[in-house]
Amino acid sequence: MKKTQYELRKIYAGVFDKSTLLALAELIKKNHIDDIDSIVSTGKESNVYHGVIGEKEIAVKIYAIEASSFKNMERYIIGDNRFRSWRNRRQLIYNWAQKEYKNLSRVYDCIECPRPHHAYKNILVMDFMGEGGVSFPTMKDAPPHDAKKYYEIIKGYLKSMYGRGLVHADFSEYNILNSGAKPIVIDLSTGVLADHPLAGEFLKRDVHNIIHFFKSMGVDCSEKNLLSEVKNG
Ligand SMILES: Nc1ncnc2c1ncn2[C@@H]1O[C@H](COP(=O)(O)OP(=O)(O)OP(=O)(O)O)[C@@H](O)[C@H]1O
Numbered sequence: 001m002k003k004t005q006y007e008l009r010k011i012y013a014g015v016f017d018k019s020t021l022l023a024l025a026e027l028i029k030k031n032h033i034d035d036i037d038s039i040v041s042t043g044k045e046s047n048v049y050h051g052v053i054g055e056k057e058i059a060v061k062i063y064a065i066e067a068s069s070f071k072n073m074e075r076y077i078i079g080d081n082r083f084r085s086w087r088n089r090r091q092l093i094y095n096w097a098q099k100e101y102k103n104l105s106r107v108y109d110c111i112e113c114p115r116p117h118h119a120y121k122n123i124l125v126m127d128f129m130g131e132g133g134v135s136f137p138t139m140k141d142a143p144p145h146d147a148k149k150y151y152e153i154i155k156g157y158l159k160s161m162y163g164r165g166l167v168h169a170d171f172s173e174y175n176i177l178n179s180g181a182k183p184i185v186i187d188l189s190t191g192v193l194a195d196h197p198l199a200g201e202f203l204k205r206d207v208h209n210i211i212h213f214f215k216s217m218g219v220d221c222s223e224k225n226l227l228s229e230v231k232n233g
């Protein structure tokens with residue numbers, strides 16, 4: 001059932017700050033969210049909620065304005081020519097939400113990741129990757145049964161992302177969900193375009209992290225080979 005702004009305020013007044021509450025009310029008014037019913041993850045930089053729009057499950061990621069580690073974020077956004085400069089922390093976080101939206105939009109049709117719906121202020125609405133309000137587990141918590149098969153699929157994702165000019169920049173088993181049938185990439189807010197000054201460094205680190213994981217799973221793979229395969233398409 002769609003919530004009214006009054007009901008929303010009554011339920012969430014102690015949970016969200018006032019501007020987040022107003023932004024949520026706006027998303028509800030515009031029919032981008034019908035309801036938010038549970039929290040699926042609390043983190044340092046964001047909380048992720050489960051919601052619905054019509055019959056469809058959605059994930060609502062709300063970036064914290066106050067708690068965010070400003071300096072660390074700047075490494076991933078300064079030099080990105082998709083964003084104008086920001087005057088304060090709030091504007092940076094709004095850009096950060098737009099950044100994840102744009103990164104998902106760039107690749108959702110060529111890799112498995114949530115389809116983004118809307119980014120408004122510090123809120124991102126996207127497809128829910130899970131069932132019945134429960135997110136698929138991360139690959140860290142639910143390692144693949146067929147590691148070799150997942151390695152090959154994930155190699156394909158890295159190539160496709162790079163082919164679209166995107167480096168994830170926080171790629172690891174913590175930001176890949178496992179549906180049981182396939183890996184699903186999430187958390188693209190850090191992602192930078194391939195012409196970003198630090199793109200090469202971030203890509204190397206992404207490759208390092210994922211090779212470390214798959215080696216521990218017994219897959220025969222190397223950073224050097226993966227890096228050259230990703231770069232050469
Ligand atoms: N689209 C989605 N569908 C279902 N669950 C999701 C979705 N996006 C995120 N989650 C859940 O929220 C968790 C955290 O998401 P994400 O990695 O995007 O946030 P984060 O920025 O890393 O948060 P943190 O502040 O903890 O680092 C995921 O591990 C997953 O459980």
Ligand SMILES: [Mg+2]
Pocket residue numbers: 174175187
């Ligand atoms: Mg994450």
